[in-house]
Amino acid sequence: MDLDSVARAFVEHYYRTFDTNRGGLAGLYQESSMLSFEGAKTQGAAAITAKLTGLPFQQCQHNISTIDCQPSGPVGGVLVFVSGSLQLAGEQYALKFSQMFHLIPTPQGGFYVLNDIFRLNYA
Amino acid sequence: MDLDSVARAFVEHYYRTFDTNRGGLAGLYQESSMLSFEGAKTQGAAAITAKLTGLPFQQCQHNISTIDCQPSGPVGGVLVFVSGSLQLAGEQYALKFSQMFHLIPTPQGGFYVLNDIFRLNYA
Numbered sequence: 001m002d003l004d005s006v007a008r009a010f011v012e013h014y015y016r017t018f019d020t021n022r023g024g025l026a027g028l029y030q031e032s033s034m035l036s037f038e039g040a041k042t043q044g045a046a047a048i049t050a051k052l053t054g055l056p057f058q059q060c061q062h063n064i065s066t067i068d069c070q071p072s073g074p075v076g077g078v079l080v081f082v083s084g085s086l087q088l089a090g091e092q093y094a095l096k097f098s099q100m101f102h103l104i105p106t107p108q109g110g111f112y113v114l115n116d117i118f119r120l121n122y123a
Numbered sequence: 124m125d126l127d128s129v130a131r132a133f134v135e136h137y138y139r140t141f142d143t144n145r146g147g148l149a150g151l152y153q154e155s156s157m158l159s160f161e162g163a164k165t166q167g168a169a170a171i172t173a174k175l176t177g178l179p180f181q182q183c184q185h186n187i188s189t190i191d192c193q194p195s196g197p198v199g200g201v202l203v204f205v206s207g208s209l210q211l212a213g214e215q216y217a218l219k220f221s222q223m224f225h226l227i228p229t230p231q232g233g234f235y236v237l238n239d240i241f242r243l244n245y246a
Contacts, residue, residue: 034193034194036191036204039189039191041193065245066162066242068159068162068240068242070157070159070238070240071157072196072200072225072238073198073200073227073237075196077196079202079223079240081221081223081240081242083221083242083244096244098204098206098221100204100223100240102196102202104196115202117191117193117202117204117223119189119206119221121206121219121221121244122188
């Protein structure tokens with residue numbers, strides 16, 4: 001699978017899981033994983049999952065506008081940069097966001113998220 | 124210097140150079156460096172500098188809203204995620220943008236940009 005396909009498959013999986021079964025994101029992170037969510041830093045799969053499932057909205061839908069990816073170095077990592085919008089249930093306007101992920105290969109042939117940085121883009 | 128200080132110093136240096144002496148950015152890239160600019164991919168310091176100096180605007184000013192950073196792994200790399208706005212000379216409205224950099228330490232004690240991904244955030 002080429003890098004663009006890896007990035008696209010990851011992005012589809014990540015946001016579909018976020019929007020339908022947020023706790024299922026736990027399997028994408030490991031103990032070394034880091035999340036910066038609107039400037040708040042969290043580390044480790046359990047703490048990151050708690051942060052994401054504890055966000056003050058239940059139903060949401062991400063719509064993706066752009067996906068960029070690049071190899072992050074010699075060990076097979078992939079940087080994925082996403083822009084899109086986030087529609088919260090009951091809100092009139094969608095929120096624009098940008099997010100980046102650093103994916104690291106696992107011995108099993110998949111990837112885990114080492115780095116995750118999320119920011120809303122205020123108009 | 125801690126990671127936040129590295130990121131802040133880099134961001135200040137990068138955008139000040141971009142806005143006052145764009146060709147001076149060449150020194151921040153190496154042959155392995157990659158740029159994705161609005162989806163267009165370029166590789167290598169010379170090609171990246173040509174891309175940036177050839178953008179169809181001369182005077183501009185970046186204003187930074189947020190800087191996030193995380194270590195990218197065991198070899199001392201730093202991921203820097205920036206949001207802000209870009210004011211072009213003669214344009215009434217500033218353009219919102221997001222950009223990420225992956226900085227890799229050099230033997231001389233500095234950093235170079237291995238990965239650079241830039242996107243405008245259309246409202």
